Amino acid sequence: MDNAYRIKFADKLVFMVCACLVGASYWHLWSDEPAQLAIIKGHQSQTQVITLHQDTTLSVTGALGTSSLEIKNRQLRFTDSPCNSKLCIQSGWHQRSGDIAACLPNRVSVQLARNDAARDYDAINF
Amino acid sequence: MTLLSIARYCLFAGMFALLVSVTGCSKPHREFNETVFTMGTLVEVTIIGEEEAVTDKAYAAILDDFSYMHNTWHPWQRNALARLNSLLKTGAAFSLAPSILPLIEHSAVLSEKSHGLFNPAIGGLVKLWGFHQDDYDAIFSPPDEDVIAEFLTDLPQMSDIEVDNLTMYGKNANLHLDFGGFAKGVAVDATIEHLREFGIENAIINAGGDLRAIGKRGNRPWRIGIRDPRSDGVFASIDISGDESVFTSGDYERYFMSQNKRYHHIIDPRTGYPADQTRSVTVVHSDAATADAAATALFIAGPEQWHRIATSMGIKFVMLIDKAGNVHMNPAMARRINFTQSTPEIILSKPL
């Protein structure tokens, strides 16, 4: 059995490497771009895409009942949901591209995204 | 292993991590990107390589532009255009409306070059079909064919408007100017010019899918995706740089179904009915106003006549998808366009 319970060289090495990886994960995975639309999925794969540029409220049918969403000032939040924990409501306002707000028990999810198709194009003509 | 040395290592590792993450961002190609709901559609503005002070001011200025233009040129609201339209119908002379004269003159030229296919004077016909309403939930039905036939007997043209120094008058009681197929292009041109006044050289203004881009995106051209008329995906892309507009007219933009037939908003002035030979037309041209009018005119011209009209309008890059789904284009466009998945069969025309 190992008696010297000290921090060894390898421990420090592991720490440094992991710290760098964690730091790099921020850079790679965090984008600060504001979202332009919301992709809303209710149960039974119903999907609607709605712009964040007009303030509105809407309801989405889920597995347990109806969740209510509010869009204001290019942000979105859950205002009501038939779940027990109401974590979705507590997650508050979302506005960053890539953010998701979801009510898992009700199987309703909202993903915020931008207009351009995965940054492959600078603009879409249609 | 003291607490101090642990703290030192943590600090070092943390700074290293920060360094790694920060090297990803670079200042020179700052991108400004905003989308706003105006002119009845979503308008996206992208500006590259300018500081916040410049982009914020420029953006605020063009937001004002859009509001003003939307209100002034809306074909059916109570505004200067409405007054002008009511005066035109009377045939009496009235003094020129300075905010609208440029639109009239420019569209008159384009109307002639398009052999009358682009015709903003047929607002009355648009109204018969119900496409003048902003309300998308309204109930639509095709108008009576006798009513349409009667309208056609004395079809209003842009040439029915006479401008004489400081006054103008109309020569056809059915005149009603609807710049729907043109105002977006003019608005985009005006706002691009305004951006240029701020010293901005690299930008895109994308008004509901129709756009004009100046300069380039950093050190490469702007990459524009073109959406498939029948699905939601991007099926082709084109690179533009310098100063070019890409405009598309489609049968899917505004339409209603009646007895399983699709009636869309691009009315052929010759028949009084929606042009039904085409699904979509994409035009690349320098200024947006011409591109907008051309996209409309070429849509109406259809697979048989688009080449003739494009020639007389001076358009150099056209892609037309006819009602069967066949893709027509001229050789210069074929050289520029890239298809994202399989390349469809292209019907190449003579050069433009």
Place this chain on the structure above:
Amino acid sequence: MMQHESLVIQTTRKDHLVAGFAALAISIHLLESVIPSPVPGIKPGLANLITLYVLLRHGWAMAASVSMLRVIGGSLLLGTFLSPTFIMSLAGALASLLVLIAAYRLPGKPLGAMGLAILAALAHVLAQFLTAWALFIPHPSLFTLLPVLLTAALISGTLGGILLNKIMQRVDTRLSQ
């Protein structure tokens, strides 16, 4: 009069140890479940420390037992058995266990408690995250949460490892008295 034969299960000292450690680990697991988390079900792997301790002092077999007992027992007590939370917990525990055993058996045993704890915590969180992504929330943008979770794991692993070192020293001192 009938002689009732009672069935006695012979327990060894090892069983007692496992039971004791498992109870400890489950307690910590229950406490952890109270802590709020951005992705429900993902917790800093504090209970991993128990697994690590058992690994260092009593070998990988006992560590594995304690870990599995913790996951199953904890979920039975919390009422989350076979729920998404349970599956993520299981994934995390399995991943950190495997990583721990592999890292511990490196030739020369270069890693001490801190290094092992960091690796275990990161493996734990990564596995839980990937499970959540693969099975429950397959949105690519879930990845925005990953850096935060990894940071929490790094910190709890580091501090936990240092703490474990101190505890081991104390235990050694006590045992040699």
